[in-house]
Each structure stands twice: as structure tokens, then as C-alpha cells.
Amino acid sequence: MKKLVAYYSASGVTARKAKDLASEVGADVYEIVPAQKYTSADLDWTNRKSRSTLEMRDPSSRPELAEKTTELSGYDTVYIGFPIWWGVAPRVINTFIENNDLAGKKIGIFATSGGTGISAAIKDLQKKYPDLDICGGKLLNGSVKGDIL
Template sequence: MKKLIAYYSRADENYFGGQRRYITEGNTEKAAKMLAELTGADLFQIEQKVPYAADYDTCIAQAKKDLQAGARPELVTLPDSLDEYDEIYLGYPNYWGTMPMAVYTFLEHFDFSGKTIHPFCTHEGSGLSGTEKDIQRAAKGALVARGLSIYGSSVDQAKPALEKWSKKD
């Protein structure tokens, strides 16, 4: 069976250890691409049809509003099926102690029976928070493996940690 890396990532203005700066490739996307090199897994980007604003303050306000509303944003596309995959690496930034709501849209669309989800998140101090439990609730039938948290500001140096983590499960 094949492996899939499904990830949500955001470029534009981001927060890095107390400072903001514009980036052209999101931190989670960088980690997902490193993981793909290490595992040979296919990549799928979870993208909202209506993306959050480029401005950081506006983005976090939009993300918080979606969280409070329990929103399930429409996605640009979804895979037709996940049948050919038995392992799914799920990458996301930590937004307000959980995943972006678009990740819930993805998870709730499929039956994950017989599949293992390996969560990894980027953050600037929140770690995984309760996301492993959130995934377990949203991904019907999945076995959720131990996750990995990566500081977004250190993502360029994350390959050794990703390699070690991906070989444990």
C-alpha cells in the first residue's frame, strides 16, 4: 500500500518567535516536502476555496472566527478516494490549539477505517496541543499514531527529526 502526505499550509505573513515576516512557502509545506523525500509518499495540499488573508492579524481573526463557528470551509479539491493508502501523514499549523478548520473538512470527508494517521504540526510554542485527540474524533475509524511538532521558525532544520519520527511508526 502507498503512503500519502495530506497537509494544510499557509505562506504570506507568518509569525516567527515574536516577529512577523512574509514567506513564499508555508512552514508545513516545507516539512511535508521533506517528509515526502524521506518516505516516498504522495503529496496532497489541503486548500481552502476562499483562503485566509495574507495579513497575519486578519488571518488569525478569520481562523478564530471559523473555529468558534465550527466552520468547515469548502476545499479547492479532494482526492477521489484514499483507498490506495494505508498510511497518511497529516500536516497542519497549530491554530488556536487545534487544526485549521479546513483540515476537519478533509478528515470528515473520508472513512479512515484500517488506516493509520501520523500527525505533524508546525507551531511557535503550542506544540501538538490536543490535535491528536481532535484527529481521532474527526477521522472515523483511524488509528492515530504519535505525532510530531516542529517549530515553524526551525522548519528548515527539521529533516533529521522528521526522519527519526517517520521511522518509529
């Protein structure tokens, strides 16, 4: 069974956890990169007009990716990681999920957060993508030990 850890990281925190998880489970690593990278101003959640705020207020927002699709056919399990934004996954994660064929794959979710739990993010993704096998996941703010599923 081949595994992939796909992640989006705004500040590098999620990237470190993704690499730790990949090492723990023997997975390949793939960075989800927006076509237009986020600046510090874009990520200012206190600014009602910042890019991240506008995207998160619009449930249909789908930021474009640098690579439209990712070759996932050789993987049985895909872990998807991100920082929690407004209690859920950043919209760029929706773009990744919708642009790629994840049917038949076991999907684990992991996240980093400064104070919000992961359960709402997992439930939101399960609700949006009921045909996918999103098995749950874990908040990875501390050290990464073993598999998250």
C-alpha cells in the first residue's frame, strides 16, 4: 500500500508536520501550492478585506493551484493536511480535492492550529465530499507519533 502526504502550509508549521507524518508512515510528500502564493497581507485574518478572509467568507471560492492536478493513481492512502482557517480547511484544499481523483482512496485529514480543534474541519469535508472515504484524522500541534488513522 503506497501512501501520500499532501499538504498546504501558509507559514511552514504544517509543512514540518507533514514531513514528520510522512516519515512516520513511510509516505511520499506533495506540497499543495496555490497559483498565487499568499503574502502576509493576504493572511491577515483581522483584515476583513484580506484575500484569506474574502475566500473563507465565500464557500464557493476555489483558489487556483500551481499544478491543476496531481498524479494519485499509485496511492491507496492520501493524507491531506492544512492549517485550520475559520474552523475549517482553507479553500485551496477544496480546490485540491475537487481537481483530483480521490475515489477509492482512504483519506486521512491532519491539521495545525493555534487554538481551534480539527473535528469541525473533518465533518465539513465529509459533508462536502460524501462519496470520498474520509476516515478522520488528527490535529498535529505536538510531536507526530505513528499513523493518524
